[in-house]
């Protein structure tokens with residue numbers, strides 16, 4: 001197999017592009033991963049994944065060895081090689097806090113288009129405001145030789161950090177926005193490996209073929225829905241707390257209705273990461289521009305509920321330590337607080353917009369002596385928040401603490417022995433910021449326990 005398959009390139013070897021490049025080589029395609037960052041490319045070419053993702057290192061080395069996978073910093077090489085070019089660069093939040101910054105998309109598309117020497121398909125994968133695919137078409141028209149007939153398509157991705165390899169190899173759907181039969185056929189060929197793998201496993205991957213605007217919107221609509229689901233259950237947690245209810249049982253009970261479903265209904269410290277928070281803000285900004293701002297006003301509330309979870313933990317910390325709470329926040333001078341978890345979720349080393357780090361920062365600003373431990377995220381956390389103390393083990397972080405805050409639900413924390421940890425602390429107080437601990441066990445071991 002493989003001879004009839006298009007050759008693929010992935011521009012931008014961050015989290016998204018690197019995972020795709022490696023997984024598509026694994027599916028049998030010939031692939032180049034491109035980035036302007038020479039250090040990143042050198043690492044990947046040397047067999048090292050620059051971020052933490054389960055299973056990806058092995059696949060990288062295997063496919064480098066197979067000869068199907070290469071990395072490059074040269075637009076000309078990529079342009080010459082590829083039939084289908086996937087744009088996977090970042091679309092960060094703009095400095096004004098709302099819209100998406102498309103400068104990397106512009107750089108990648110124009111850099112590539114200028115060097116094209118034959119017809120090719122450029123496929124956007126990055127999360128973008130609706131309307132970007134059309135703008136990319138204009139960029140291509142401006143920079144690629146017009147006689148080549150280079151075309152554009154849009155195909156959003158839905159991978160989740162921590163199971164990205166599975167999500168790429170076994171996606172629950174493929175979405176493509178196309179304007180021509182040729183583009184649709186090229187994308188079919190580019191996805192044939194995924195569809196074939198599913199067939200050998202007796203599964204089917206639904207493919208939704210649609211227009212540009214819908215393909216772009218699918219992605220932000222999905223993330224907006226997920227964010228809303230999380231904020232919904234966190235709003236119920238606020239009401240439960242006021243009424244003396246138990247949100248975990250409430251979530252379980254409503255989740256048995258298949259129309260609601262039990263996934264993404266974990267109440268706690270709320271959502272963070274490089275996607276959900278920025279996507280819902282960019283989506284609101286874009287809707288506003290389109291004159292549909294009213295339709296997404298609820299997302300502002302989703303954001304506020306989410307932010308309140310962080311303040312809630314800080315408030316709980318002050319309460320448990322019997323400290324005052326002034327207009328400027330709590331007074332925590334002299335308190336030793338262990339923060340367990342720095343990443344925005346477990347099984348990742350990503351600390352972008354991490355609720356755990358945001359809480360650690362606030363506790364530190366309030367005067368607490370904050371000791372942070374995370375199984376994977378300490379290097380990134382230290383860069384993002386240099387002014388708290390990082391410890392190399394959970395025991396080191398917890399030793400001498402007046403309060404322990406579990407803020408990311410790593411397995412290491414969920415399975416920790418509360419009796420053994422109790423021996424290390426100076427006060428047995430724990431905040432379970434992710435409702436992930438066995439409360440009864442902690443209480444039995446003499447801890448004062450507060451969940452979310």
Ligand code: UGA
Nearest residue numbers: 157158159160161230264265266270271272273275344345
């Ligand atoms: C998210 C989406 O889930 C992916 O489908 C999407 O492709 C991706 O963004 C993206 O846009 O690229 P990810 O950011 O990796 O994926 O993380 P999630 O697993 O969605 O978690 C997001 C946040 O929500 C985390 O901070 C997590 O702790 C929190 N969360 C999740 C909850 O608080 N409760 C839940 O029930 C689930």
